[in-house]
Amino acid sequence: MAAKTLTIDGQMVGAAEDQTILEAARDAGIHIPTLCHLEGVQDVGACRLCLVEVTGINKLLPACVTKVTEGWEVRTSSERLQRYRRMVVELLFAERNHVCAVCVANGHCELQNLAVSVGMDHVRFDYQHPRLDVDLSHRLFGMDHNRCVLCTRCVRTCWYIEGAGTLNVAGRGEKSKIITDLNAPWGDSTTCTSCGKCVMACPTGALFYRGVTVAEMERDRGHLEYIVTAREKKQWIV
Amino acid sequence: MDRLRLATVWLGGCSGCHMSFLDLDEWLLELAARVDLVYSPIVDHKVYPDNVDLCLIEGAVANHDNLELVHRIRERTHVLVSFGDCAVTGNVTAMRNPLRKTEPVLKRAYVELADVLPRIPAEPGIVPTLLDRVAAVHEIVPVEYYLPGCPPPAERIRTLLSQLVEGREPRLNGGLIKPG
Numbered sequence: 271m272a273a274k275t276l277t278i279d280g281q282m283v284g285a286a287e288d289q290t291i292l293e294a295a296r297d298a299g300i301h302i303p304t305l306c307h308l309e310g311v312q313d314v315g316a317c318r319l320c321l322v323e324v325t326g327i328n329k330l331l332p333a334c335v336t337k338v339t340e341g342w343e344v345r346t347s348s349e350r351l352q353r354y355r356r357m358v359v360e361l362l363f364a365e366r367n368h369v370c371a372v373c374v375a376n377g378h379c380e381l382q383n384l385a386v387s388v389g390m391d392h393v394r395f396d397y398q399h400p401r402l403d404v405d406l407s408h409r410l411f412g413m414d415h416n417r418c419v420l421c422t423r424c425v426r427t428c429w430y431i432e433g434a435g436t437l438n439v440a441g442r443g444e445k446s447k448i449i450t451d452l453n454a455p456w457g458d459s460t461t462c463t464s465c466g467k468c469v470m471a472c473p474t475g476a477l478f479y480r481g482v483t484v485a486e487m488e489r490d491r492g493h494l495e496y497i498v499t500a501r502e503k504k505q506w507i508v
Numbered sequence: 509m510d511r512l513r514l515a516t517v518w519l520g521g522c523s524g525c526h527m528s529f530l531d532l533d534e535w536l537l538e539l540a541a542r543v544d545l546v547y548s549p550i551v552d553h554k555v556y557p558d559n560v561d562l563c564l565i566e567g568a569v570a571n572h573d574n575l576e577l578v579h580r581i582r583e584r585t586h587v588l589v590s591f592g593d594c595a596v597t598g599n600v601t602a603m604r605n606p607l608r609k610t611e612p613v614l615k616r617a618y619v620e621l622a623d624v625l626p627r628i629p630a631e632p633g634i635v636p637t638l639l640d641r642v643a644a645v646h647e648i649v650p651v652e653y654y655l656p657g658c659p660p661p662a663e664r665i666r667t668l669l670s671q672l673v674e675g676r677e678p679r680l681n682g683g684l685i686k687p688g
Contacts, residue, residue: 363597367603367606369600370593371687372603382687391656392644392654392656397605399605399606401606
């Protein structure tokens with residue numbers, strides 16, 4: 271496979287032609303923040319946290335779904351990008367009811383960690399405080415729409431790793447929500463295999479094991495990648 | 509050196525942030541040597557005074573008393589700190605906001621769950637009425653600094669206060685701004 275040469279934050283980087291900017295940066299030890307990206311699950315560029323600048327291109331590009339190109343000069347952490355990333359995280363907090371103090375994922379939450387890493391000490395946008403449900407109809411799992419950031423990691427996991435196709439996105443804009451089957455209660459789903467991979471994929475406290483309480487929801491983030499690597503490469507690497 | 513005129517107030521919150529403040533233990537003696545505590549739930553001053561240098565505000569703006577006080581504080585204080593998650597985000601205090609009105613909250617607490625005398629309290633001039641929408645402090649008045657955490661650990665309070673008392677521009681970064 272042909273190699274591409276580019277610079278990321280001034281550092282000369284070699285990458286395979288099918289690699290994304292995100293993969294090339296990580297191989298080079300350069301950290302780009304992400305939220306909707308999860309190792310082992312295909313990328314969609316939904317959260318906009320991994321946006322980068324490329325010299326000569328007027329718009330910002332999502333690193334997770336942009337392939338490397340010969341000669342590109344990529345910048346991952348300009349003052350403008352840092353400003354936008356903080357804004358993205360603030361908007362996520364303002365959009366729904368993320369009450370860290372009483373959340374099952376407190377202390378183990380990717381959104382909370384992002385808030386710290388982008389320097390969010392407060393939210394400058396008006397909190398929307400939407401009225402949202404918690405689906406506790408499933409025997410094993412719960413879905414709290416208050417904590418959902420619509421990253422769709424659970425949906426992609428359900429469709430492409432488990433192959434069940436139970437989870438989906440309904441609605442548009444602020445009315446968007448994750449649904450099970452045709453918007454029936456999760457416990458009534460005829461397609462859900464109760465595998466729990468969606469719960470493993472969730473970055474926040476939106477999907478959880480029933481019975482966990484504040485700060486108890488920890489997950490094995492590497493498990494999905496392990497399953498996918500085993501399936502596609504026949505390598506059982508723990 | 510002039511002593512810093514410090515105030516702390518307790519709006520719509522659980523007082524956990526003030527408990528955490530008390531967790532500063534012996535450092536409180538060092539602080540006491542540098543400041544005059546001119547208004548606080550832990551001292552006996554009835555009226556928020558003029559010309560306060562620094563005020564830590566615990567709690568969200570949840571009722572009309574809070575609202576009036578927070579405006580008075582802003583008028584009379586040089587530097588405001590949103591002290592803890594309720595002040596910074598609304599936090600647990602604001603969890604009633606999706607209901608949009610106070611009536612279902614009061615009914616649940618004082619009627620549906622009452623063991624005796626179910627009635628919604630209404631004592632004008634004594635019991636302040638709730639606001640329909642609980643607000644973070646900076647949604648009402650400008651705030652200089654933010655101290656997230658539920659509650660902010662004592663060490664975090666000390667980091668901010670020591671910087672402010674020494675007249676330095678405070679810096680809280682890394683894990684020190686973690687909410688929750």
